[in-house]
Amino acid sequence: MVLDDLGSSLRDSLGKLSGQTRVTEEDVEEIVKEIQRSLLQSDVEVSLVMDLSDSIKERALEEEPPGGTSARDHVLSIVYEEMVDLVGDSTDIPLEEQTILLAGLQGSGKTTTAAKMAWWFSKKGLRPAVVQTDTFRPGAYDQAKEMAERAEVDFYGDPDADDPVQIARDGLEATSDADVHIVDTAGRHALEDDLIAEIEEIERAVDPDRNLLVLDAAIGQGAKEQARQFDDSIGIEGVVVTKLDGTAKGGGALTAVNETDSSIAFLGTGETVQDVERFEPSGFISRLLGMGDLKQLTERVERAMEETGTEDDDWDPEDMLKGEFTLNDMRKQMQAMNNMGPLDQVMDMIPGMGGGLMDELPDDAMDVTQDRMRSFEVIMDSMTDAELENPRAIGASQVERIARGSGQDEERVRELLEQHKMMSQTLKQFQGMGQGNMERMMKKMQNQGGGGGGGGMGGMGPFGD
Amino acid sequence: MFDSLKDKLGSFRKDVEETTEEKAEAEAEAEAEAAAEAEAEPETEANASDAADAEAAESAASDDAADSTASSGGGFAAKAKSFAKGEIVIEEQDLEDPLWELEMALLESDVEMNVAQEILDNIREDLVGATRSFSSETADVVEQALADSLLKVISVGQFDFDQRIAEADKPVTIIFTGVNGVGKTTTIAKLSKYLKDRGYSTVMANGDTYRAGANEQIQEHADNLDTKLISHEQGGDPAAVIYDAVEYADSHDVDVVLGDTAGRLHTNEGLMDQLEKIGRVVGPDMTLFVDEAVAGQDAVQRAKQFNEAAEIDGAVLTKADADSQGGAAISIAHVTGKPILFLGVGQGYDDVEKFEPEELVGRLLGDEE
Numbered sequence: 001m002v003l004d005d006l007g008s009s010l011r012d013s014l015g016k017l018s019g020q021t022r023v024t025e026e027d028v029e030e031i032v033k034e035i036q037r038s039l040l041q042s043d044v045e046v047s048l049v050m051d052l053s054d055s056i057k058e059r060a061l062e063e064e065p066p067g068g069t070s071a072r073d074h075v076l077s078i079v080y081e082e083m084v085d086l087v088g089d090s091t092d093i094p095l096e097e098q099t100i101l102l103a104g105l106q107g108s109g110k111t112t113t114a115a116k117m118a119w120w121f122s123k124k125g126l127r128p129a130v131v132q133t134d135t136f137r138p139g140a141y142d143q144a145k146e147m148a149e150r151a152e153v154d155f156y157g158d159p160d161a162d163d164p165v166q167i168a169r170d171g172l173e174a175t176s177d178a179d180v181h182i183v184d185t186a187g188r189h190a191l192e193d194d195l196i197a198e199i200e201e202i203e204r205a206v207d208p209d210r211n212l213l214v215l216d217a218a219i220g221q222g223a224k225e226q227a228r229q230f231d232d233s234i235g236i237e238g239v240v241v242t243k244l245d246g247t248a249k250g251g252g253a254l255t256a257v258n259e260t261d262s263s264i265a266f267l268g269t270g271e272t273v274q275d276v277e278r279f280e281p282s283g284f285i286s287r288l289l290g291m292g293d294l295k296q297l298t299e300r301v302e303r304a305m306e307e308t309g310t311e312d313d314d315w316d317p318e319d320m321l322k323g324e325f326t327l328n329d330m331r332k333q334m335q336a337m338n339n340m341g342p343l344d345q346v347m348d349m350i351p352g353m354g355g356g357l358m359d360e361l362p363d364d365a366m367d368v369t370q371d372r373m374r375s376f377e378v379i380m381d382s383m384t385d386a387e388l389e390n391p392r393a394i395g396a397s398q399v400e401r402i403a404r405g406s407g408q409d410e411e412r413v414r415e416l417l418e419q420h421k422m423m424s425q426t427l428k429q430f431q432g433m434g435q436g437n438m439e440r441m442m443k444k445m446q447n448q449g450g451g452g453g454g455g456g457m458g459g460m461g462p463f464g465d
Numbered sequence: 466m467f468d469s470l471k472d473k474l475g476s477f478r479k480d481v482e483e484t485t486e487e488k489a490e491a492e493a494e495a496e497a498e499a500a501a502e503a504e505a506e507p508e509t510e511a512n513a514s515d516a517a518d519a520e521a522a523e524s525a526a527s528d529d530a531a532d533s534t535a536s537s538g539g540g541f542a543a544k545a546k547s548f549a550k551g552e553i554v555i556e557e558q559d560l561e562d563p564l565w566e567l568e569m570a571l572l573e574s575d576v577e578m579n580v581a582q583e584i585l586d587n588i589r590e591d592l593v594g595a596t597r598s599f600s601s602e603t604a605d606v607v608e609q610a611l612a613d614s615l616l617k618v619i620s621v622g623q624f625d626f627d628q629r630i631a632e633a634d635k636p637v638t639i640i641f642t643g644v645n646g647v648g649k650t651t652t653i654a655k656l657s658k659y660l661k662d663r664g665y666s667t668v669m670a671n672g673d674t675y676r677a678g679a680n681e682q683i684q685e686h687a688d689n690l691d692t693k694l695i696s697h698e699q700g701g702d703p704a705a706v707i708y709d710a711v712e713y714a715d716s717h718d719v720d721v722v723l724g725d726t727a728g729r730l731h732t733n734e735g736l737m738d739q740l741e742k743i744g745r746v747v748g749p750d751m752t753l754f755v756d757e758a759v760a761g762q763d764a765v766q767r768a769k770q771f772n773e774a775a776e777i778d779g780a781v782l783t784k785a786d787a788d789s790q791g792g793a794a795i796s797i798a799h800v801t802g803k804p805i806l807f808l809g810v811g812q813g814y815d816d817v818e819k820f821e822p823e824e825l826v827g828r829l830l831g832d833e834e
Contacts (some may be wrong), residue, residue: 037578043761046573106784106812107646107757136812138689139682146677189759189787216646220575220761221790243645246730248763271645 017072021065028060031075042251045224048086048258056082086254090279091210091238091265095124099172099181099206102240103199103230104214106187109242111140113214113268114184115147116276117240120266121180122153129154129178131171133164133202134186144184151273154178164198165205172206183208190229203234210237212265215253217243223252224259231260238265241279245269325424327388331380333423334373375408376416382406391420470790471829473570474611480563481555481592481607489553555606557593564589575792577765580618580799587614612826619795620822623804626779627663630721633750636714638722640672640707640747641781642740642771643755645728648783650679652755652809653723654686655817661690665720670710671696672703672743673727683725690814693719703727703739704746711747724749731770744775751778753806756793758785764793765800772801782820783809794820 017027032053039049056078065074100117102110111132118128130153132144141159148155156171168183175181183206188195203211213227213236230236239260241253244267257263264279380388382405387394394402394417403410564585571581591610630637639656641649650673657667669687671694673679680696687694695710707724714722726743729736744752754777756764771777780797785808794805805820 040572041578041762043575043763046569105759105787107648109646137682138685139678139680141678142681143676143678150677189784191787216757216760218644218757218760218763218767220759220764220792221573222575222759222787223761226759226787243730246644246732246763247766248761252761 014072014076017070017075020071023060023071023075025061027071028057028075031060032057035079039251042249043218043220043223043255044251045221045255045258048224048255052082052086084281086258087281088257088263090281091212091263093210093238093265093278095121095126097179098209099183101183101185101203101206101208101211101234102214103185103211103234103236104187105189105216105219105226106137108187108214108216108219109268110184110187110214111144111147112271112273113240113242113266113276114144114182115151115153115273116268117266118148118153118180118182119151119273120276120278122151126179127154127177128180128182129156129171129175131155131168131175131181131183131206132157133167133171133183135162135164135167136186140186147273165201168202168206181206190226196229196233200233211235212238212240213256213260213262214240214242215250215256216248217241217246217250217253218248219252221252221255223255227256227259231262236260236262238262240264240266240268242268245275325420327380327383327391327420330420330423331377331388334377338373372415375412376419379403379406379408379413379416391417470570470574470792473567473573474829477563477567477570478607478611480566481560484559484563485553485555488559555592555595557589560589560592571792574790575759575761575764575796577762577792577796577800580765580796583799584614584618584795587617608830612830615795615826615829616822618799619805619825621798621802621804623822624779626806626819629751630660630663630665635718635720636668636711636722637720637751638707638711638714638724638747638749639751639753640724640726640743640749640775641753641755642726642775642777643728644730644767645676647728647755647757647760648809649673649728649755650683650686650725651812652753652781652783652807652817653683653725654690655809655814656807657686657690657692657723658814659817660721661692666718667721667723668693668695668710668714668717668719670694670707670722670724672707672725674699674701674703674706675727679725679727693717704743707743707747707749731767731774737770737774740771740775753777754780754797754801754803756780756782756797758782758791758793758808759787760793762796765796768797768801772803777801777803779804779806781805781807781809785818786810786816794825798822 014031016030017023020027035056036049036053039052040046044052059078059082060075063074063078065071102114104110111134114130114132118130121128130144130148130151132141132155134140134144141157144157145155154175154177156167156174158167158170161167161170164186171183172181183202185199185202186195188199190196211230211234213230215223215227219226227236227239236256239253239256239262241250241264244250253264264281267277267279269275269277379402382402383394387398387402399410399413399417403413406413567588568581568585571584572578576584588610591613592607595606595610641653643649653669657669660667669683669692671680671683673683674697677699680699684694684696686692693713695706695713697706697709703726707722710722710724713719724743724747726740727736729740731737743749752775754768754771756768760767768777768780780801780803782791782794782797782805785791797803798805804822808818808820810816810818
């Protein structure tokens with residue numbers, strides 16, 4: 001995720017302040033250094049980092065903490081405000097008829113983004129169309145066409161034409177039935193004058209409501225120059241950060257946002273057309289500072305449940321809250337979890353689980369958990385239906401058979417049964433809560449100390465809300 | 466590429482030079498004063514600039530042993546000796562500010578933070594304690610240290626690509642790996658042309674059986690370059706495609722097999738395993754990691770992990786014409802210990818350049834301010 005290291009290092013240095021009522025210059029110096037380090041490692045542009053850290057320093061030293069506020073909270077709130085200031089709001093994307101032009105470097109992910117955004121609009125009840133104007137890169141047309149098919153949206157392109165401006169014009173006309181037009185362009189960089197001139201022409205031809213700059217999360221300091229050039233020539237209203245499922249922190253996006261005086265619109269987090277998120281600044285900052293991001297989590301859970309549910313009509317997550325919790329339910333839950341995305345990302349959104357708690361877990365805890373879940377799946381594949389429905393009846397000889405059948409050791413099989421028992425107990429506690437909302441569930445989990453780290457899934461039961 | 470780093474390296478040299486120059490002057494002054502008037506001693510101590518302070522006190526001390534209150538410490542002997550020889554010693558505090566500036570310059574050029582630290586450590590080690598005589602130029606000392614330390618990180622196991630191709634048993638199989646959108650396919654097309662220009666026949670293999678439009682993209686390159694392309698249906702086994710291409714090359718006397726792979730993020734375990742499998746099944750003669758010159762701090766992460774999944778022999782940096790800072794070159798070479806072989810500098814088939822570390826360092830440190 002964007003800047004996730006900043007969160008943990010900030011919490012570390014701020015932790016040292018707890019209990020103090022005043023901050024000394026050295027404290028601030030140290031915190032500011034941490035912030036600088038994290039921001040630089042996240043590819044935020046150097047002078048922007050210096051500006052940001054200077055104002056944090058100045059304010060932390062000069063402003064008197066309001067009465068009753070601890071030094072830690074005071075500094076935290078300054079950092080929060082400055083970050084919010086920098087990141088700004090999410091780019092306003094009204095759900096109405098509009099034309100969006102995508103621009104960016106070669107390979108930044110414009111074509112994939114176009115399809116993802118189209119998918120996103122279609123889920124919001126609008127009819128989107130993708131217009132592909134890249135006549136330069138071989139295969140661009142085929143890629144865009146196929147992506148549009150995957151997103152199940154309208155598409156226009158012309159593999160035989162060679163004038164992008166004309167294609168753009170024709171495309172808008174051919175797809176005039178659509179509500180939202182997303183115009184994809186060929187990749188180009190700031191120094192290719194003829195290509196910059198070309199995109200200016202496309203811009204004039206399609207007269208978009210907003211131009212979005214698509215940036216690879218891994219882009220470095222060059223983001224500034226690129227963003228400025230694109231802003232100068234066509235004007236940039238928002239930034240889309242792609243490939244955030246890698247390890248890159250996406251600081252280049254902050255640079256670009258600052259440079260173009262715009263904001264972040266979407267995040268790309270995977271290779272399928274569904275892997276797109278609206279950027280949520282409050283959630284982003286909260287997550288950064290270890291406060292969790294409930295909104296994103298809820299959305300993900302809903303989406304994941306929907307996906308899991310459509311695969312099997314017989315299964316209703318609510319059943320878990322009523323009757324007996326079987327291994328079949330557990331498997332569904334695991335699938336739903338998988339659908340939500342990488343476990344650590346999900347965990348990070350849970351208040352009390354993300355941030356501080358995550359830092360305390362060993363780095364590979366999430367991998368281990370994910371490995372475990374995978375082996376559990378394999379084990380369950382080797383069970384009979386009766387065993388899945390009534391795991392309590394599984395005896396030693398069955399354990400041996402299942403272990404042999406699944407190629408796992410017996411220890412693992414018992415672990416699975418143990419886990420199931422634990423989850424079903426946790427679930428029993430929740431059953432009393434009836435139709436409680438997510439937040440209440442979360443609070444309860446938080447009070448329980450996060451549901452027991454490594455086991456992880458123990459606390460995941462209530463997601464079937 | 467590297468333009469801003471070049472400026473900064475120049476100013477680093479100048480900064481250190483100035484600092485030491487001041488120091489030298491202050492020292493000379495102090496010496497003159499001390500020699501002229503022994504009584505003026507306390508005043509000298511108070512007036513001399515920070516850097517000269519210790520030395521002034523020392524020179525005073527040698528005149529009058531009773532007055533040696535200076536904080537000379539362990540380095541006294543060395544300092545006194547070089548002082549007598551008309552030399553000055555570059556001390557850590559002389560370098561602090563210039564080194565900070567240099568660190569920022571390296572970061573601004575997208576050199577990864579830990580790699581930047583290492584470069585700085587090298588320079589610090591080389592320069593601190595280095596003596597220079599009053600007559601010689603500080604710039605030379607600094608330049609040498611900079612050149613050494615940059616070369617040390619960039620130039621790792623550089624080998625002659627052409628020669629290796631020439632000497633290898635044919636067909637030579639080269640696999641290209643990297644994350645999505647860095648330009649693997651374009652690089653293959655360029656290298657196909659490059660090899661053709663040098664008299665080798667090539668066959669391309671489309672191991673990207675995943676991405677939409679991948680077959681069409683590489684097919685068009687193959688058509689343009691009049692090269693044979695081996696491809697399977699989308700969704701096929703990439704290892705099998707490349708294997709087929711090697712078979713084809715064997716039976717048709719083709720010199721080089723250029724195997725494309727699907728772009729993948731290094732965090733995608735399944736795909737990284739697949740890469741390992743390709744390595745196992747095909748047994749490539751060379752694996753080249755492709756990344757873009759505009760990549761920032763993350764370049765190190767991915768280079769490292771690709772190198773772990775399928776050990777690379779070298780790297781190709783694309784989009785070097787995009788006004789990139791070029792630090793990725795330094796970082797990737799350093800963490801993988803494998804050389805950068807080519808730079809992609811444009812969208813034409815001829816837009817590929819060989820990467821020469823000495824030349825680069827020479828250009829970085831060239832006189833142009």
